[in-house]
Amino acid sequence: MTQSKSTPVPHLQLGSCDYPEHVPQDRWVPYAQQQKELGLSYVRIAEFAWSRMEPRPGEYDWAWLDTALDTYHAAGMRVVLCTPTPTPPAWLIRAHPEILPMDAQGRVREFGARRQYDFASPVYREHSRRITRAMAERYGTHPAVAGWQTDNEFGCHNTARSYGGASAEAFPGWLERKYGTLDALNTAWGNVFWSMEYTDWAQIKPPNLTVAEPNPSHVLDFYRFASAMIAEFQAEQVAILRELSPGRFVTHNFMIFETGFDHYEVAKGLDFVTWDNYPLGMLEFFAPPGSGEDVKTHFARTGQPDLIAFNHDLYRGLLGGKNALGRNGAGTPNGPWVMEQQCGQVNWAPFNPLPADGAVQLWTAQAWAHGADVVSYFRWRAATMAQEVMHSGLLRHDETPDRGFTEVAELDTTQFPVGEVSAKVAVLHDYDSLWLYDEQKHSANLSYWTQTLTYYMALRGLGVDVDVIHADADLSGYAVVVAPAITLVSKERAAHWTAAVQAGAKLVCGPRTAFRTPGGETWADGQFGPLSALVGAKLLQYDSLRPTLSQKIDGDGGQFEAHAWAESYRTQDAETLYTYAGGPLDGQSAVIRNGGVTVIGAHSEKLVGSVLTGVLADADVSMTPLPDGVRLSRRAGRTLLQNWNPDAVTWNGRRLEPVSFTVLENGNG
Amino acid sequence: MTQSKSTPVPHLQLGSCDYPEHVPQDRWVPYAQQQKELGLSYVRIAEFAWSRMEPRPGEYDWAWLDTALDTYHAAGMRVVLCTPTPTPPAWLIRAHPEILPMDAQGRVREFGARRQYDFASPVYREHSRRITRAMAERYGTHPAVAGWQTDNEFGCHNTARSYGGASAEAFPGWLERKYGTLDALNTAWGNVFWSMEYTDWAQIKPPNLTVAEPNPSHVLDFYRFASAMIAEFQAEQVAILRELSPGRFVTHNFMIFETGFDHYEVAKGLDFVTWDNYPLGMLEFFAPPGSGEDVKTHFARTGQPDLIAFNHDLYRGLLGGKNALGRNGAGTPNGPWVMEQQCGQVNWAPFNPLPADGAVQLWTAQAWAHGADVVSYFRWRAATMAQEVMHSGLLRHDETPDRGFTEVAELDTTQFPVGEVSAKVAVLHDYDSLWLYDEQKHSANLSYWTQTLTYYMALRGLGVDVDVIHADADLSGYAVVVAPAITLVSKERAAHWTAAVQAGAKLVCGPRTAFRTPGGETWADGQFGPLSALVGAKLLQYDSLRPTLSQKIDGDGGQFEAHAWAESYRTQDAETLYTYAGGPLDGQSAVIRNGGVTVIGAHSEKLVGSVLTGVLADADVSMTPLPDGVRLSRRAGRTLLQNWNPDAVTWNGRRLEPVSFTVLENGNG
Amino acid sequence: MTQSKSTPVPHLQLGSCDYPEHVPQDRWVPYAQQQKELGLSYVRIAEFAWSRMEPRPGEYDWAWLDTALDTYHAAGMRVVLCTPTPTPPAWLIRAHPEILPMDAQGRVREFGARRQYDFASPVYREHSRRITRAMAERYGTHPAVAGWQTDNEFGCHNTARSYGGASAEAFPGWLERKYGTLDALNTAWGNVFWSMEYTDWAQIKPPNLTVAEPNPSHVLDFYRFASAMIAEFQAEQVAILRELSPGRFVTHNFMIFETGFDHYEVAKGLDFVTWDNYPLGMLEFFAPPGSGEDVKTHFARTGQPDLIAFNHDLYRGLLGGKNALGRNGAGTPNGPWVMEQQCGQVNWAPFNPLPADGAVQLWTAQAWAHGADVVSYFRWRAATMAQEVMHSGLLRHDETPDRGFTEVAELDTTQFPVGEVSAKVAVLHDYDSLWLYDEQKHSANLSYWTQTLTYYMALRGLGVDVDVIHADADLSGYAVVVAPAITLVSKERAAHWTAAVQAGAKLVCGPRTAFRTPGGETWADGQFGPLSALVGAKLLQYDSLRPTLSQKIDGDGGQFEAHAWAESYRTQDAETLYTYAGGPLDGQSAVIRNGGVTVIGAHSEKLVGSVLTGVLADADVSMTPLPDGVRLSRRAGRTLLQNWNPDAVTWNGRRLEPVSFTVLENGNG
């Protein structure tokens, strides 16, 4: 009988990331008790502690970890235990330097920080299984252990791909298993193009350091290969944990906007997904489309709400988008979790401001509203040593409670019941499309994320809840399906979407949709390839606009301006809703509609908002247009009304305090 | 009896670049027929097709190429056949990895794109000769073959120089042949400077990865060496083609503003020169002097006319500047050609806008007016695979005619008779000077091209036709000779210029003229070294102006402002035309004249324009001052009046439509 | 009896850097005579002449150097002779390529420029001692030789550290000698953090190419190690020179703002310190805090006076700050010297303007006022070959006197008596703190120099003389001690400062003071660690402000704005002088005082100026607030009044000509 099946989970629970190995042992009991008193239920530990578990090859030291687990258990804390594979110790690396990955510049990436391994390394795989088994044998049924986290933040520090060593050795074999013959590979990649045809599998290397840019099909398969290596690496750990730690969940903490691997593939086999939410660092690195220093400044101390929300919705959807209690036993949180939640300043952005008063509570509330069952703060106490001394924790370096601690102490989590997030609108996402899109952007200011977030933010600005789901996911139940940047559309995908439209869903597509084949070529019959019949049109022109150029668009909804991208269509069955005015596209179709399908050819925030409004209205999806920085998110019959602005806002006759939220019952605002 | 001597060439002819190996064989016949119907005469093929000609070592497959040539022939198309050496196949590279070049960072440049070879590689030279001979033996006298293109775009992707491998091995020997003794080399390079004297030839390496910047003389000779390797590489192919393909021309397609080798050296031995004209990509990468985002925006869909014109004039002049019919037999186009002409969007600039309506016709007309006998569009059909899927062709991916096709179809080429371009003004150019200038710029915003284009654009703005010729070329027949940036002036060059001035030519020199010796040092008696007597002055000071500084200049023509650079002179025989006012150069000579020689010490677009106007007037060269974006070019007794502006312009009482041209008989505007 | 003890030095003396090996021998006599006639006393030679002293291994050629020394001696010039170790010749490098250093990207740094050696190389150490001994044996007692310069500009071109080869081999041994056991090292570095614990000394490498950022403690010790290698390298030369060249001084010429090694450690064992002063290049590379293009433009032709002054004060203080005549025998200049003084345009900045009229004289006067005994111009004649042809000299390429020559000829050095610089205010400096600060900036726009210069410039703007001294230096005699950025405070350092405060000094600290331990961790009891009792407060929060954010501060002195950084305090014994207003720090302490200690938590030029004014007034330090570009510096009972502005300024009823100075007796302005 394990504890992990015993506690009901009626509302959001909290946790933190703790590192007992970083502090003297006399701090362990008071820390665990203080965590419990603060209202935390979970503590995540040990992901970087390999050198303490196995100080020398084969010499395990479990005593300290036994004590740590018993201490948390005694305090009533439930532990998420991690496999320590993000940090192979020095003795392992120096004995087997072939574990080290290689960067795209051909340099071995060295020991001295973390993630210094190649996922394809058979030597490292063996040690990964060995340490996982050793931990699972010892702690698989420990009553403190609620579940497991595999490794930590796959792909962080650009580590998803290794361009040499083990990965370079494994890549040809993976290709041979995929394609069978070199003729098949050469054809699929279009290798005739620049005489790049291979006559031996061993001739194929990773697509780096090529004289000019590599073949995008070569790149696409290398990215798929690297992703598969991560999935395999994790699956080996999961299998051992399933065997030796029954009744415990297994998860992984994914990273913000990480693009180095196919998250859907890697999420398979996990019980639920968690992610690491750093809103302020995210804003410095991922500005929303159309925004610049003004947006970064306005939201400098809260983060931009839609960027955060997108990640919540993305990670909630990795395993199907329908989280519910009970998959791991009654009362077990099923995720998604925020495994690491910023609770003070971070240390890794160019600028690392303090969060605004109330931001930690707001982030926590938003996480709940977007489906999180647990929010776990990073980290318990600020580190006094090494790389992250400038990063905050709930406790300061001197162990006094920091700003985040106070906000957590004052937060009433009973207002956050768990339950379903129910969205009528789906935004489609696909890592293959992302890779192809960004490999050949054609317009330096346009990217897959920019294009996708343009649509997502427009929907959020209309007060609509959104699921972010895989482009091949089940579409039943969605009134509106949006494909902002799904450039790769196979025949199967086209058939899948067609069926959804025939079943009554409205489909909205962005530019470049169905431009590319699964192999990464263009459809020889041109965009929209196998989707042409559904769209009722063909591509006419595409125009990459330099930042100082724009393109006017006219239609019933008014006049708009495109920037970065404008493409036009030759309509067959489709009707034209908007037309380009002036320039080389003058008079050509900008937005077209064929029954339930609308295609928006121009990159334009306002046009997208206008067209989506019409489609949502047609689909009877309720909208609540919202001012900047005000957002609505709904879960379990409640509505979270949020003000992310640094100033108070009056909305709908209600005064919203700066950086604040309100939970409404069945609220519509 | 070959076809290449049979057709008269009364006017501009057209062509395109086609890749039969990229499409199913059932497309070949319709493509060839459609080309002919469009009015194309030439088709360039096979430059990247090695892996299809020789799929495995020594196993040739000519069947497809036989069929392709016969197909073109049957359709009445004339073929430019290419040696496929830009793309050695995988089997060759993996068998001989020593063929691969090394970049300046010491990284081997890998297979997977194109141009993955070191020009100095003896192994690759052997294979280059072998495949050239095999092709020439099979097709040297094929009736479809009009001529040959060697390789493709030497130097593209920064491949002119390899900093390791075969080049590193060959460099010392080349130096030994040049200098004979190490004493001579150490003296010529000034190696005593930082104790860099060599005592063994084998001690000498390429000038990369040095702790501080390398010796500019070392760099200069390495650049010359790399250039010589390209010339040798090509000469080996040319010799074989001459032997086996009599009566056919041999050419090469040079790149826009490529600076990796001495084009004059590499052009030697060719029948005529061709180049690849991508006006929009050019503008994004090579902004004209003094211009910024405004110019890039104004000309975003046409390209900046003078940048394009400069390349036309440069390439026309590589083999002497006097193109004329008949060097290859009566009726054969003698070039220059535009071998690749953008006819839609390109894919390789940060932003890749569509051309304006009319731009493809305007580019074609301009090419003619600047001496082109053939314009060949890149490419017939847009590629559906690999690196260039975002690049346009005359046909779209789906084989429908794209914008460029329509413009070509509507173009009347009979208005473009071939004949001489006759210029009274020469702009001098020299790759040694370019390399020295840019190796030690002294002012980050100044470059050889910027300095040279300042003079060239001033001349074009005065409606004057210009030859761009080598600094040592025959100067007879020129009323005005301009040396904007010829910093290397040997005693021989000084004598050559002196003779021209004595013969009555006006010489105008920019700053730094005759500052450097052929070895790359400065003249020990200071600027103007051996040109001092002709100039009648010595250098006094040079001032590198940061962008926020300028320098006033006063003279009879008014007041001007220098930026980036200002140098002053101690006059001996020379008179002072302009004087600096204020700053450390206050009262010093800015522009001086000594008989037929004028030196302009300041970098200033307006001053240059003003002084050139005076010199041209003195030389009785007719001028037609033109507004921005309006240009005149003359050939074969006709004048091409061009409006490159996106708006209509009224000029000389005549309305010029946006992006348009008019051919005038004996026109003066 | 050597000449070096015979000449009294009543006032500033002048010199230049000459390179007889660069010019024909017939120039030597006239150059030496011309130098003497110009009023120069010193000539520095031979630092790059190894290939001429030893053209082949073991074959010494002294004849030319004998002649050169005799020539200078005959002309009455005194020689500073250099060891030629910055430029090991080709024969040595090719015979022992293991001498070459490796950059942080893992690339061997190649022969072909200068400084191509690893300080830790035992092979190179041996050759360094050998050539030093050979020179010293031959010239140690030559009557022309006044003293020696070791090598040249340690650290220039980022050469202080080598990340491979000999340094990588030596690093573990150095650590073992420092720590004794791996447990001690692992604890000191906090290696448990990411499982970075070592089990063998040989596992430890330089901290480069790590997957993520390396451990800052690892970095800190690597920087200390590299610094120690330089100190050892020089000490070996110094020992030989002391043995063989009695009565001669030994010095080294340090570089502007160089941060690659601990200058205090490397200066030990020298007689005095010299440095190389390039005010215009300095300004392009080291803009003062809060300034941008406007400051760079305003001072483009003079340099920013405080940047230059800071370097003078820094280098004067390396050996204790109390220069005085006689340490090397009566009449010998004791330094500091300016060994290389810009006297025309330099060649190494992005833009290299000419100095203003009068700038060379102003720089010379300022050098004197800040303690220099000798100013030596770089270089005698502009080089006609190799890397530095664009650099000016006193003579032009053509041997005519350049602008600087004229200014030197007109300068009366008798107005510059030698004597003490006497400052009541000390600014503390420490390379360990610098390294830690900049390794984890937390705010991209903040650096150790920016923070330090903010305080230094505020003091100079108040007309106060400043000593820049080591954080552990003797503090007696200072009324005010300023620690702008001393983030590393050991218990010993805390005790030292506490004693100074108790003795009556006022201490002013900037943010992050006493945040870090000597190992590079944070104090586990939080900032201010061992200084907490003295400060009477603890750190509350720190806030890294992005450039578009600022933070208001209120207090008796008015309202100010912080940018880049704001930290707040929990006061215990301290009182609060300024409070933050608004934002997350609202109401928290910004500036606090506890008796003689004031801490300023915010980065704000104006707040710093205001608080310093109050502290100086309290300490009875006389102030003279000065307008921008006007400065006062005092030495030997005289005051140098300087106007660095390009325009005349009226100050204190006195008209100050542009770029000019006046020497006042006992002047207070």
Ligand SMILES: [Zn+2]
């Ligand atoms: Zn993390």
Ligand SMILES: [Zn+2]
């Ligand atoms: Zn091309």
Ligand SMILES: [Zn+2]
């Ligand atoms: Zn120097």
